[in-house]
Amino acid sequence: MYLKIHCDYCGKSWEVYPRGDVLRLIKEKDYRCPHCDAKIDRDTWEEMIYILHKTKRINEKLASDHVNKHNALFAVSFIADHLFTCPVSDLDIPDGCPNID
DSSP: OOEEEEOTTTSOEEEEOOOSOHHHHHHSSTTBOTTTOOBOOHHHHHHHHHHHHHHHHHHHHHHHHHHHHOOOOOOOOOOOOSOOOOOGGGOSOTTOSTTOO
């Protein structure tokens, strides 16, 4: 399980894998795009990491229920199913929202 983050500013993506505890990952500098250095809001980053770890725990519980209680095996993942657009007025970028036409 991992987060795949797409930066709409530069059009590139990167992955974040859960390693160690939640606090360690929150303190890392991965809340910036490694390609263009665009920043994700700190509170939003913390929430994303919390959801990643919570989802990992849920999947571990589902696997445990399968092994120990002989329940059907399930797995949970979250997939963005829409393309967002951003109003030009909400951005500090003179050209508006790049890569969305």
